[in-house]
Amino acid sequence: MAILEVRHLQKTFDHTQVLRDISFSMEKGSTLSLIGSSGSGKTTLLRCLNFLETPDEGQILVSGEVLFDASVPATRKEQEIRKKRLHFGLVFQSFNLFPQYTALENVMLARELLAREQPDYKQRKKQIREQIEAEGVQLLEQMGLRDRMGNYPHQLSGGQCQRVAIARALALKPDILCFDEPTSALDPELTGEVLKVIRELAERDTTMIIVTHEMAFARDVADTVIFMDDGRICEQGDPKEVFANPKEERTRQFLASHRT
Amino acid sequence: MNMAQIWEQMPIVIGALNTGFLQTLKLFFVTLIGAFPLGLLIAFGSMSRFRPLSYLTRVIVWIVRGSPLMIQLLIIYYFPGLVLGNPIWGGGEQGRFLAAATAFIINYACYFSEIYRGGIQGIPRGQEEAGLVLGMTRSQIFLKVKLLQMIKAIVPPMSNEIITLVKDTSLARIIALQEIIWAGQAFMKGSQGISGAIWPLFFTAVYYLVCNGILTILLGRLEKRLGYFR
Numbered sequence: 011m012a013i014l015e016v017r018h019l020q021k022t023f024d025h026t027q028v029l030r031d032i033s034f035s036m037e038k039g040s041t042l043s044l045i046g047s048s049g050s051g052k053t054t055l056l057r058c059l060n061f062l063e064t065p066d067e068g069q070i071l072v073s074g075e076v077l078f079d080a081s082v083p084a085t086r087k088e089q090e091i092r093k094k095r096l097h098f099g100l101v102f103q104s105f106n107l108f109p110q111y112t113a114l115e116n117v118m119l120a121r122e123l124l125a126r127e128q129p130d131y132k133q134r135k136k137q138i139r140e141q142i143e144a145e146g147v148q149l150l151e152q153m154g155l156r157d158r159m160g161n162y163p164h165q166l167s168g169g170q171c172q173r174v175a176i177a178r179a180l181a182l183k184p185d186i187l188c189f190d191e192p193t194s195a196l197d198p199e200l201t202g203e204v205l206k207v208i209r210e211l212a213e214r215d216t217t218m219i220i221v222t223h224e225m226a227f228a229r230d231v232a233d234t235v236i237f238m239d240d241g242r243i244c245e246q247g248d249p250k251e252v253f254a255n256p257k258e259e260r261t262r263q264f265l266a267s268h269r270t
Numbered sequence: 271m272n273m274a275q276i277w278e279q280m281p282i283v284i285g286a287l288n289t290g291f292l293q294t295l296k297l298f299f300v301t302l303i304g305a306f307p308l309g310l311l312i313a314f315g316s317m318s319r320f321r322p323l324s325y326l327t328r329v330i331v332w333i334v335r336g337s338p339l340m341i342q343l344l345i346i347y348y349f350p351g352l353v354l355g356n357p358i359w360g361g362g363e364q365g366r367f368l369a370a371a372t373a374f375i376i377n378y379a380c381y382f383s384e385i386y387r388g389g390i391q392g393i394p395r396g397q398e399e400a401g402l403v404l405g406m407t408r409s410q411i412f413l414k415v416k417l418l419q420m421i422k423a424i425v426p427p428m429s430n431e432i433i434t435l436v437k438d439t440s441l442a443r444i445i446a447l448q449e450i451i452w453a454g455q456a457f458m459k460g461s462q463g464i465s466g467a468i469w470p471l472f473f474t475a476v477y478y479l480v481c482n483g484i485l486t487i488l489l490g491r492l493e494k495r496l497g498y499f500r
């Protein structure tokens with residue numbers, strides 16, 4: 011069964027339609043790269059999946075469970091949404107780390123707050139917190155940030171911040187991790203270190219949707235590529251195939267202007 | 271007037287000025303205690319999505335910030351008695367203090383509200399979104415993510431207002447509140463066997479300077495303590 015299935019999503023912002031009948035699905039452990047020119051709706055799609063925007067039409071299913079259905083008002087309630095959005099993680103272009111917390115605290119904060127809702131939190135407080143910390147440390151080590159755990163965001167480079175943000179998202183063990191242009195805010199010499207950790211995640215079969223303008227990366231890392239144009243999915247398929255022989259004229263034009 | 275005479279008058283004057291300064295400090299602290307929360311309410315009002323409420327609060331804030339505090343003091347003190355025929359404040363020192371505190375709290379709450387608003391709106395939208403995506407509730411996001419960033423942003427402008435407030439308390443002299451200026455002036459007309467002495471009035475400045483010196487150091491420390499993040 012598909013881990014994610016998106017059916018007929020539509021989204022309109024004051025009279026301009028930004029998403030038009032978006033449908034796709036992806037398998038567990040696969041990586042999807044999402045490409046398309048600026049303004050084509052990529053960010054809006056990721057924000058819909060993370061419930062930061064509410065689609066006007068359509069459904070979102072994770073492992074067969076309907077998380078969102080525009081025609082069922084109950085699925086739009088804030089209370090419901092909070093738990094459901096945990097199926098997804100989102101890494102922002104601008105990191106959005108919490109400045110008053112260290113790298114490790116950034117990674118641990120949401121886990122700790124969630125743990126407080128467990129019925130046995132009071133009795134097992136120490137044990138639970140130690141485990142959250144151990145997992146946080148391990149994630150930061152995996153991101154190559156062993157020496158940086160106690161640093162505050164302003165003491166880190168952009169590439170390090172983005173890797174902390176990735177660890178923070180992974181800490182909640184989302185089913186699907188979304189990246190919105192994770193290297194666009196970085197100096198060119200720092201993009202490599204971020205792309206490297208995302209590649210490693212792909213090798214560990216993390217289910218990911220990656221919006222990126224790094225075309226070579228989009229082609230190499232993904233199992234499937236989707237090209238969006240003006241709010242539509244214009245073309246999708248095997249990245250090698252789509253990049254070598256685009257079927258649609260729009261895709262061809264886009265790729266021609268983004269030759270690496 | 272010679273130094274020997276001043277030296278002789280000193281104990282009496284200091285005693286009177288201390289009493290006056292206590293009233294000054296009382297007005298200062300009562301204003302802060304009242305204006306901190308009221309300012310927050312006004313800030314929420316001015317940011318309300320309910321248009322009539324936000325317009326109304328903004329107009330009030332504009333009027334209060336755009337007119338002299340001294341006039342506000344006079345209106346609040348005299349209006350109920352002279353115009354409405356209902357002297358709610360009573361005649362004594364306590365009545366004057368209540369009127370002064372009311373005027374100061376309203377005035378300073380309006381200034382604070384603008385500072386709070388700047389602090390709240392200055393936090394990037396991405397902080398809230400990052401919290402939401404991590405499954406935090408709105409109140410967790412406010413308490414654990416935004417609040418400290420807000421406090422950090424408002425401490426410097428608040429420090430300015432607080433130091434201004436120390437000096438502004440002297441305006442309460444206009445309704446004869448027995449604060450330190452009033453106490454110093456009393457020795458010009460004559461009080462406790464001293465008359466025609468202007469130096470006690472000038473000497474009150476030392477009290478303001480010492481008080482503001484201490485406040486500057488304390489607020490500077492707070493600012494420094496919040497300097498560990500950006």
Ligand SMILES: Nc1ncnc2c1ncn2[C@@H]1O[C@H](COP(=O)(O)OP(=O)(O)O)[C@@H](O)[C@H]1O
Nearest residue numbers: 023024028046047048049050051052053054055
């Ligand atoms: N909150 C919003 N209000 C109005 N229009 C928006 C909003 N967010 C995005 N848009 C518009 O939607 C379109 C798609 O934006 P976006 O999803 O950010 O595209 P992309 O990420 O592919 O560059 C753009 O034309 C943008 O101006």
Ligand SMILES: [Mg+2]
Nearest residue numbers: 052053054190
């Ligand atoms: Mg975008």
